[in-house]
Structures are given as C-alpha cells and as structure tokens.
Amino acid sequence: MDATSEVYSGSRKLHEEETAEIPETAHQISTDSWFQVGFVLTTGINSAYVLGYSGNVMIPLGWIGGVIGLILATAISLYANALIAKLHEYGGVRHIRYRDLAGFIYGKKAYSLTWGLQYVNLFMINTGFIILAGQALKAAYVLFKDDHAMKLPHFIAISGVVCAIFAIGIPHLSALRIWLGFSTVFSLIYIVIAFVLSLQDGLEAPARSYDIPGTKISRIFTTIGAAASLVFAFNTGMLPEIQATVRKPVVENMMKALYFQFTAGVVPLYAVCFVGYWAYGNKTSSYLLNNVNGPIWVKAMANIAAFLQTVIALHVCLFLFFLSTPDFLLLENLISCSYCCL
Template identity: 75%
Template sequence: MNDTRDKNRISREDFDIEVPDTAHQISSDSWFQVAFVLTTGINNAYVLGYSGTIMVPLGWIGGVVGLTLATAISLYANILVAKLHEFGGKRHIRYRDLAGFIYGRKAYCLTWGLQYVNLFMINCGFIILAGSALKAVYVLFRDDHAMKLPDFIAIAGLFCAVFAIGIPHLSALGIWLVVSTILSLIFIVVAIVLSIKDGVKTHSRDYEIQGSSLSKLFTITAAAANLFFVFNTGMLPEIQATVREPVVKNMMKALYFQFTAGVLPMFVVTFIGYWAYGSSTSTYLLNNVNGPIWLKALANISAFLQSVICLHIFASPVYEYMDTKFGIKGNTLALKNLLFRIMARGGYIAISTLLSALLPFLGDFMSFTGAVSTIPLTFILANHMYYKAKNNKLNSMQKLWHWLNVVFFSLMAVAAAIAALRLITVDSKNFHVFADL
C-alpha cells in the first residue's frame, strides 16, 4: 500500500503533491486517433468565425502573416510540452501535474485554475456556437422571432449534457471522431462553395479595417489573441496521456498531422470567407452565404452536432477530475456511475449554458479566453517549463530565446486582456443580458 502511494506522490523540498491515478483510460489510442482528436479541435465550428474575428480586424497582410506565424509558433509550443510528457522518469498525464512537478504546489494550483478557466470559456463558446447554428436553421424556415438565441442555447446545452453522460471518457469517442470529421467537412465545404459563388458575383469588396485609430488598436490587439485561440493547446498532456507507447514519438506524429493536413480546411475557409465578403464578413460565416435553403440548413445542423462532440473533448479534463476524485470506475452503465455523470456533468453543462445564454458574445469569448488563459498556458508556461526542465542542456542562445518568448507573450497577454475587456464593456452597453444576437 505504501509503495503504491509513493509511486503516486511527487516530492520536492518545499512541496508535496499527491497525484491520483486516473479513472479514465491511459495509453489506449493510436497516434492516428489522437491526431483526429487534435484536428477536430481545430476544424470545429469556430472556423466559421475566423474570417470575421481575425481577418476583418487584421486585414489581408495582418491576417495571412499572423495566422501563418501563429501556426508555426503553436506547433513549436506543442512540441515543447509534448517532449516534457515523460520528464523526470515518469509520465505527466495532466498539465497541472507537469507544472507541479517542475515548479511546486503554487504552480500546480495556478495551472489548474488557468486551465479550468480556459476550458470553461471554450465550452461556453461551443454552446453559443451550437445555439447560433440552431437559430440559423430556425430562421431559414420561420422568421417569426418566436424563439430567440437564449432558447436555442438552452436546447444546445441539453444535447451537450446528454452526449457527455453517454460518453465516459476521451478514448471512448472512437467512431464519434469519424462522425465529427464528416460533419466538419460538410459545413466547411458548404461555406467555401457558397462563399466562392457569392464572391464571383460581387465585383467590388471593401477590405479596409473599420473604425477610428483607437478602436483599430484595440480590435487588432484582441484579434491577435484570437490567432492563438485557433490552436488552443491548454490540455495537450491530457490528450497525450491517451496515446500508446512510445508516447513522445507517437505524439509528434499526431502533431505533425494536425499542423499540416489538419490546418488546411481551416486556412481555406478563413481566407475564402474574407475574400468573398470583405469587412462585412460576419462572425458566423454561414450568416453571410447565399444558396439553397436545404444546403444552408444541412451546414448549420452539421455545425451544431459537431459542436456537441467537440465540446466533449475540451470538457474531458474536468470530467476526468470529477470521476477520479469520486472513484467513478468500472461499468459505465452501472447505476451509480450513470447517476454520477448525470449530476456532475449535467451540472457543469447547466452552469456553462446559463453563462452562455446570459452573455452570448462569441468574439469576446475568443479574445478574452485567448488573453487570460490560452496565451499563458500555451506559450508562456510551455517556454518557461522547457527552460526550467532542460536548463542544463541549453546553451546561452537557447536560454535567451525561451526568455524572449516568455516576456513577449506576457506583454501580449496583458495587452490582449485589456482589449478584450474593452470589447466586453462595449458589447455589454449595446446588448442586454440574454440578448438575441
């Protein structure tokens, strides 16, 4: 008993953190399945907003260069974290476990707090997206305004809760990843085809960045945070925990797939959407496109269903924490386990849904999440953890490089947070709570 406990304990001079065994599956998935988990995380319904939330405030040069740089920097940061997965002679299956092992208890708690906020905000965004897609379908067939966005957000939240109750852990997604990929291709291809059709018919488009000089400064800064939100990796160790041995080698394969073939659909729909509609591009591209009602309905329904699946990926660390803490193991259909998932996961989704309906400002969610949690977790922490862990093996130039990254992204996080708060303040004045956007 003591031996088992010792194996699950991190010890340093100034802290003592007990790391529990997980109730979820470990080392069960192929690198290809993990690659599709990562790719699903990129090509979700959020891609329908990047033309409006990234390209419109940044323009052609800023958008193309920014998105390209964000891709390269995000891949680099992912690689740093992936290489630390087996640091110190043990696997770190949670982001907070890795931070705690390197820094201590305070970093363990801070990382868990940042990660929780990050995932919670992302999940709220998925619920808003799912609700917006349902509303778009409703408006296609009925324009009586009898049902409003908060109503559809509530329906979306119910679907997300049912799915969360039925899928016990991340590895259990299995065939649902194939379904998610098909759904993603449907709404991305429809958006691309209809955007090209509209763009060919339109002879003149305005690509000017709108607003006063001060307004442009804030929107450009917030859009920079959105760039890094695209490649959110605030739960990479949790995803890497599911991959089979050799863990680091297989994770590298998954990452290279994600950042090559995986990013292409997102790039194409983002650039074509902006090309077609210019500065008038909506934060939900399917609101811009013109075409057959049945085709637009199909795309929106696909976006809705895919958001339900994708939310489960980003909520899985929270579910794993609850299941592990309360010892929920064994048969997933056992009455005790089923009732626990209904209460715990249902409650988590209910709170997320309430906040989503209360403040359904999708662009603001992306900017604020990118500033306060995505940038610190993905770039600041990743670079400094690697510097700390590999300090003796790095030359002076490499050390300087990692410190420059830490300082740069710290400044960016502060600036982006200020810009995002300004956007939220402005939107709060323009729209009431439970707004029908």
C-alpha cells in the same frame, strides 16, 4: 561501437518509458493510436469556430496581418506543443495533466496557478461551444421560420441539454472513436459548403472593401481580440491530458499526431478563413454561414452539421474540464460503485 551505443540508448529509452510512473487518474491510459489522437486534435481546430475567423481575425488584421498572423500562430503553436509533448515523460513520471507537469518542474504555486488558469480556459471554451451550437441551431431555424418566436437563449439552452446528454453517453475520451468519424463528416459538410458558397458569392459580387474598420481605439481592442483568436485557434489547452491516451512510444506517437494536426488539419481552416474574407471583405459576419447565399436546404444542412460537430467537439473539452477538477476521480469511483450495487 556507434551502432552498439545506439542500440543501448534505444533499449534504455524503451525501458524508462515502460517503467515510468503513471499518476492515479480517470484517463484511459495508452489506449489510442496516434491517428485517433490526431483526429481528436484536428476536431478541435476545425470545429465550427472556423466559421468565425474570417470576421474575427481577418477583418481586424487585414490581409497582410491576418495571413502573417495565421502562419506565425501555426508555427509557434506547433513548436510550443512539441515542447510540451516531449516533456510528457520527465523525471521518470508520465505527466498526464498540465498542472502535474508545472508542479513537478516549478513547485506547488505553479501547480495551483496552472490548474486555475486551465480551469478558466476550459470553462470559457465549453461555454463558447454551447453558444456556438445555439447560434448554428438558430441559423438553421430562421431559414424556415423567421418569426422571432424563439430567441438565441432558447437555442443555447437546447444545445446545452443536447451536449449534456451526449457527454453522459460517452464515458471517456477514448470512447469517442466512431464519433470522430462523424465529426470529420460534419466538419467537411459545413466547411465545403461555406467554402463553395463563399467562392461563388465572391466571383459574382462587385468590388468590396478590405479596409480595417473602426476608430483607432476600437482597432486596438479588435486587434487584441484577433490575437487572442489566433492563440486559441491551434491550441487545445489540454495537450498532456490528450497525450495520456496515446499508445507507446508516447512521445513519438504524439509528435506524429501533432504533425498531422498542423499539416492536413490546418488546411480546411485556412481555406474557409481566407475565402470567406475574400468574398465579403470587411462585411464578413462573425458566423460565415450568415453571409453565404444558396439553396435553403444546403445552408440548413451546413448549419445542422455545424451544430452536431460542435456537440462532439465540446465533449473533448468537457471531459477534460471535469477531469481537471480534483474530485473527478472520486466522483467516477462513486458512480462505478453505484453501478456495481444495481
């Protein structure tokens, strides 16, 4: 009897999933494996932002606060993302956007508020990616020609153009595919180089201070900033949009992707963050590659890899940033019609 009930329950669940209503969208729905989605999520958390956590998280919080904060942020983020993932199919509808889910449960006001907050969040993330790419490009440039002829704004502008060109060439999130492989390679390059050179510097350097710098007032603000970085580190702010691309069964496959992200995916982040802080103490830069010592060509390769990976990582957010705008579907249809008329 129990076995029969389980079979019936499983069949009913499968039927509900297959008949779930899907809103009109520019997404590629149910096309990606959980492994590809896991790599999309891992690409986000192991972007070049990881090179800043030693300085932006560990210095304001210290060893105890930083380690506990990162572990808690990991656990809480996994729990929160799992809850959102399990609500993807709710009430016979697949909620492929944060605002759709909020509106379905809480009403129109929650829909509008969530849309606005997500729009601001993704805008700030994308802006940060472009600035970070410019910083990496400048760091590579000054290794060979430190003449101050080109300033950071010049490199940010170049990065913005490169990101725009790349975004035009990739029509939707599912089309990243092979680029996720490149992203992984680029991430490994700058993470391994940063880790190895920091470890080498740490073994050779004299004793360094791990005291939290600043006045009481400044520590309050830096602690708030560090807490914000912890929240950002493991959360994309667009989980339903990413989950929309995963193949059925969407909830089970998304959970696999999340487990991949929060196990294998967080190891590089932890490694770079802790070793960087251990090696340089409270003198750690907000961009770790500015601290490391080593062959110029090795540091140049790390910076260029950070730049290229940032371009790919930004595209994940950039596509979903435009997707979160109400007129994106209309815009895509107009573009499609234009191509048809050519």
